[in-house]
Amino acid sequence: MAFHRNPNQQDLSWFIDMQTQNRLEFDPPYQRKSVWTYKDKQFFLDTIFNNYPCPAVYLQKENTAKGPLYNVVDGKQRLSTVLDFHAGKIRIGKDFSVARLRGKKFIEISDEDKTHFYNYIFMVEQIRSEAEVDWGEVFQRVNKNQKKLGxxxxxxxxxxxxxxxxxxxxxxxxxxxxxxxxxxxxxxxxxxxxxxxxxxxxxxxxxxxxxxxxxxxxxxxxxxxxxxxxxxxxxxxxxxxxxxxxxxxxxxxxxxxxxxxxxxxxxxxxxxxxxxxxxxxxxxxxxxx
Incomplete structure (x- = not known):
């Protein structure tokens, strides 16, 4: 079969490494615009620090001359939120459920909380194809099944x-x-x-x-x-x-x-x-x- 799915687990630090190496592409042609509000981002950070589960992230693995590139098919908002928090672009809200983290940026939290953040596990589906595939159709099918896109x-x-x-x-x-x-x-x-x-x-x-x-x-x-x-x-x-x-x-x-x-x-x-x-x-x- 030309279309391959590889379900696995990756901790959050893997995504940070991939972004540092410029191996994450958040805006392939089929990807939607960013829509999460400040409240949405705070809610997802609450998910991370309370170790609640979240939906799987879908990545299209593309082999390039510079090495593998991972196009984000689904999970852009979640990954952008944690990566922006790690980069100091987001501050935790003052009404956050974990009191010790309120009002803090990533650099200000304890080493223990940083470790917890890095170790958060995402379910990941890497998808690739040896033949030509309409990735826009794949994106549509993933999101249609989840019924969250307009x-x-x-x-x-x-x-x-x-x-x-x-x-x-x-x-x-x-x-x-x-x-x-x-x-x-x-x-x-x-x-x-x-x-x-x-x-x-x-x-x-x-x-x-x-x-x-x-x-x-x-x-x-x-x-x-x-x-x-x-x-x-x-x-x-x-x-x-x-x-x-x-x-x-x-x-x-x-x-x-x-x-x-x-x-x-x-x-x-x-x-x-x-x-x-x-x-x-x-x-x-x-x-x-």
């Missing part, structure tokens, strides 16, 4: 074509969405802003209302999951070309230009509505979200 976060892992990249770029580059409350730090972390922008784009692309059920968005994401550079310039190019010259899509670069024009018009209309009627700021919670 639909748009799963799409971020699964798709890498024009639509997802266009929506994510819009959410980052266009300040209007932050001005009207579609995008915020919390919504961006869960990619809710990208989902809203995606639905708006799909309404324009499909000339129809879309968004429910969520599976319908997935189907449309697949439809527009192409590389725009590979699209024909126009319908005439499709008619003149061989059947396998272009992606399995009737979309053209002319269609992209028409979409961009329609999307800009829709955004400008929403801007005008906000400026005239305080569409978002005039109502609690915002009318756009």
């Amino acid at each position: 639909e748009q976060e799963l799409r971020h892992a699964r798709f890498d074509g024009w639509l997802i990249n266009r929506a994510e770029k819009e959410a980052v580059d266009e300040t209007f969405w932050r001005d009207v409350g579609v995008s915020s730090q919390a919504k961006s972390a869960r990619m809710k802003d990208v989902e809203f922008i995606s639905v708006l784009a799909l309404v324009l692309l499909e000339s129809d209302f879309v968004g429910f059920p969520q599976s319908h968005i997935d189907e449309l994401y697949a439809k527009y999951d192409f590389d725009e550079d590979q699209l024909p310039e126009s319908e005439a190019d499709i008619e003149d070309a061989e059947s396998d010259d272009f992606p399995d899509s009737e979309f053209t670069k002319d269609d992209l230009k028409n979409f961009e024009s329609a999307f800009q018009k829709a955004r400008n209309t929403l801007k005008a509505m906000e400026e005239h009627n305080l569409n978002r700021s005039g109502f609690a919670g915002g009318c756009l979200v």
Whole structure:
């Protein structure tokens, strides 16, 4: 079998060693954004110092010219928390369950507590493949089974074509969405802003209302999951070309230009509505979200 799983145990100090050697990759293309709050991080540190169990960490082992590299498939938030604490970036809260640790950074805790920290055991699944594997699909399956990611976060892992990249770029580059409350730090972390922008784009692309059920968005994401550079310039190019010259899509670069024009018009209309009627700021919670 091409796909291999190797369940094992590693203590926390192993992850510190791997990070020191630059052998941990926390942001492979399919990985989601960091979403843990200060409270989440404190809760996990409480888990560590009370020696409670936590879910397994999944690592994709990749052999490189410089040695093995471990892509974090699942467990990014947990590992980032303990590594940041070890690096002095996090201070333990004043209401921490272990009184002697309250208000302290790692360097300030006792040698005994440091030893306890280093020796905390993680269950680890190392996964590798001798053949080409869609690691985004693996990430999606791990997180789908654990039911802890939102639909748009799963799409971020699964798709890498024009639509997802266009929506994510819009959410980052266009300040209007932050001005009207579609995008915020919390919504961006869960990619809710990208989902809203995606639905708006799909309404324009499909000339129809879309968004429910969520599976319908997935189907449309697949439809527009192409590389725009590979699209024909126009319908005439499709008619003149061989059947396998272009992606399995009737979309053209002319269609992209028409979409961009329609999307800009829709955004400008929403801007005008906000400026005239305080569409978002005039109502609690915002009318756009």
